Amino acid sequence: MAELEIRDLHVNRDGKEILKGVNLKTGPGQVHAIMGPNGSGKSTLAYTLLAHPKYEVTQGDILLDGESILEMTADERSRHGLFLGFQYPTEVSGVGFSHFLRTAYNSLSKALEGDDREVFITVREFQKYLRGNLEKVGLSEEFLSRYLNEGFSGGEKKRAEVLQMAVLRPRISILDEPDSGLDIDAVQAVAKAISQVSSVDSTIVVITHYARILKFLKKLDYVHVFANGRILRTGDASLADKLERDGYDWVIEKAAA
Ligand SMILES: Nc1ncnc2c1ncn2[C@@H]1O[C@H](COP(=O)(O)OP(=O)(O)OP(=O)(O)O)[C@@H](O)[C@H]1O
Numbered sequence: 269m270a271e272l273e274i275r276d277l278h279v280n281r282d283g284k285e286i287l288k289g290v291n292l293k294t295g296p297g298q299v300h301a302i303m304g305p306n307g308s309g310k311s312t313l314a315y316t317l318l319a320h321p322k323y324e325v326t327q328g329d330i331l332l333d334g335e336s337i338l339e340m341t342a343d344e345r346s347r348h349g350l351f352l353g354f355q356y357p358t359e360v361s362g363v364g365f366s367h368f369l370r371t372a373y374n375s376l377s378k379a380l381e382g383d384d385r386e387v388f389i390t391v392r393e394f395q396k397y398l399r400g401n402l403e404k405v406g407l408s409e410e411f412l413s414r415y416l417n418e419g420f421s422g423g424e425k426k427r428a429e430v431l432q433m434a435v436l437r438p439r440i441s442i443l444d445e446p447d448s449g450l451d452i453d454a455v456q457a458v459a460k461a462i463s464q465v466s467s468v469d470s471t472i473v474v475i476t477h478y479a480r481i482l483k484f485l486k487k488l489d490y491v492h493v494f495a496n497g498r499i500l501r502t503g504d505a506s507l508a509d510k511l512e513r514d515g516y517d518w519v520i521e522k523a524a525a
């Protein structure tokens with residue numbers, strides 16, 4: 269169980285202010301969606317939450333269960349249960365996918381001692397656990413013997429990010445456009461995989477441009493409109509449909525007025 273709170277967050281990249289006062293609070297088990305125009309700062313927010321060194325917090329705070337995590341490095345944040353599924357996953361040659369998943373899973377389980385997590389002692393047990401999750405996201409077992417993301421197609425990389433989330437079961441997952449580049453069937457499969465993780469008491473924040481993936485989620489508590497470096501409006505699931513129909517201008521104009 270975990271609570272993430274973002275308070276008046278201002279962030280610079282190369283001296284340019286990109287986030288201009290983001291406020292967001294998530295409760296345990298909640299599912300949030302963030303939608304907004306290209307270049308508005310959604311990925312910047314995601315990177316900042318996971319301590320990307322190029323993003324400088326100039327004002328505000330990020331709290332996990334009431335405590336600031338600003339001083340924590342990326343690996344410390346992930347040991348506290350934060351996870352980021354990248355918009356553009358990186359190919360990591362030389363790092364076997366299955367080895368990576370097992371190592372990450374085990375160190376997270378060690379760090380989150382006290383959470384109700386299965387412990388897999390043997391490689392075989394873990395492989396069995398992986399197999400079930402591979403099926404969920406529609407990747408074949410062959411991928412496990414490849415290097416992380418190396419040569420994966422765009423859609424396969426996206427599925428691999430969601431696979432990581434399903435396998436690791438972090439407390440708070442931020443998924444940056446998990447649906448971009450996915451084929452029609454995969455969008456539904458990925459949404460289902462997300463829903464399964466969210467049902468076990470973990471918070472999920474989905475950044476997306478499309479209402480479609482959101483429709484397949486079993487539960488969606490809040491939809492936030494992100495524009496010009498901040499959240500301008502928050503609503504329920506119906507807001508996603510309205511945005512898809514009417515675009516963002518009306519939100520931006522209202523906020524300016
Ligand atoms: N090094 C940099 N110098 C100046 N501006 C930058 C730099 N890096 C990123 N930006 C700008 O920051 C803004 C926010 O980018 P970000 O990737 O967060 O947008 P986004 O909301 O995720 O967009 P998309 O929906 O296209 O993924 C963009 O206008 C981008 O050009």
Ligand SMILES: [Mg+2]
Nearest residue numbers: 310311312355
């Ligand atoms: Mg982005």
